[in-house]
Amino acid sequence: KAGVTQTPRYLIKTRGQQVTLSCSPISGHRSVSWYQQTPGQGLQFLFEYFSETQRNKGNFPGRFSGRQFSNSRSEMNVSTLELGDSALYLCASFSAPGAYNEQFFGPGTRLTVL
Amino acid sequence: AQKITQTQPGMFVQEKEAVTLDCTYDTSDPSYGLFWYKQPSSGEMIFLIYQGSYDQQNATEGRYSLNFQKARKSANLVISASQLGDSAMYFCAMPKKGGSEKLVFGKGTKLTVNP
Numbered sequence: 001k002a003g004v005t006q007t008p009r010y011l012i013k014t015r016g017q018q019v020t021l022s023c024s025p026i027s028g029h030r031s032v033s034w035y036q037q038t039p040g041q042g043l044q045f046l047f048e049y050f051s052e053t054q055r056n057k058g059n060f061p062g063r064f065s066g067r068q069f070s071n072s073r074s075e076m077n078v079s080t081l082e083l084g085d086s087a088l089y090l091c092a093s094f095s096a097p098g099a100y101n102e103q104f105f106g107p108g109t110r111l112t113v114l
Numbered sequence: 115a116q117k118i119t120q121t122q123p124g125m126f127v128q129e130k131e132a133v134t135l136d137c138t139y140d141t142s143d144p145s146y147g148l149f150w151y152k153q154p155s156s157g158e159m160i161f162l163i164y165q166g167s168y169d170q171q172n173a174t175e176g177r178y179s180l181n182f183q184k185a186r187k188s189a190n191l192v193i194s195a196s197q198l199g200d201s202a203m204y205f206c207a208m209p210k211k212g213g214s215e216k217l218v219f220g221k222g223t224k225l226t227v228n229p
Contacts, residue, residue, distance in 0.1 A: 033216065033217075035217075042219060042220075042221050042222065043205065043207075043217075045210075045216040045217070045218075048216060056216060058216070088157050090157075090159060092217075103149075103161070104161060105151070105158060105160075105161075107156065107157055107158040108157040108158060108159075110157065
């Protein structure tokens with residue numbers, strides 16, 4: 001069974017630009033969560049989706065948005081990029097809400113904002 | 115609110131020796147779970163082990179075991195027979211309840227295995 005895939009793996013953008021990151025969960029998994037990891041703040045929760053619905057959102061500005069498609073693939077978008085958005089963005093997939101011990105992460109997208 | 119504390123920013127261990135990575139947690143939920151993840155320099159978070167609060171026995175997965183002390187609210191990861199490939203960041207995490215699948219993570223411990 002293929003794991004969680006995230007594309008692209010690396011991105012370099014400049015301030016003010018926008019970016020879209022993609023996450024394909026494990027086949028059969030319908031839930032996806034996104035996390036931002038920075039050296040200063042550690043791992044912080046961004047969003048959680050199940051069956052195309054956002055179930056929860058972390059404490060991030062409105063520049064951060066996401067969505068989930070009918071095939072469970074998810075995208076997150078960051079508009080008007082700031083230097084502080086440079087981070088590793090991790091996606092996790094799990095079979096259903098509550099399936100805590102079946103949550104698996106992708107390799108991440110490393111975003112650098114210049 | 116759930117909170118995870120990992121007090122060891124960095125740990126060193128000799129190859130083939132055992133090492134314990136500390137994790138303490140705070141929660142008011144009677145039922146909860148605890149995860150340990152490994153994050154090598156490549157960035158991917160690799161699931162290692164899971165302990166449920168009502169599990170009768172401490173979790174074990176190969177060379178990984180969890181020293182779960184519920185009364186002390188600690189869930190330390192024990193890695194036996196350390197290997198060079200074990201060098202990585204290790205994170206302890208707990209799901210945040212209330213209809214969310216959010217994981218609350220500790221700050222992590224960087225483990226270095228010396229030959």
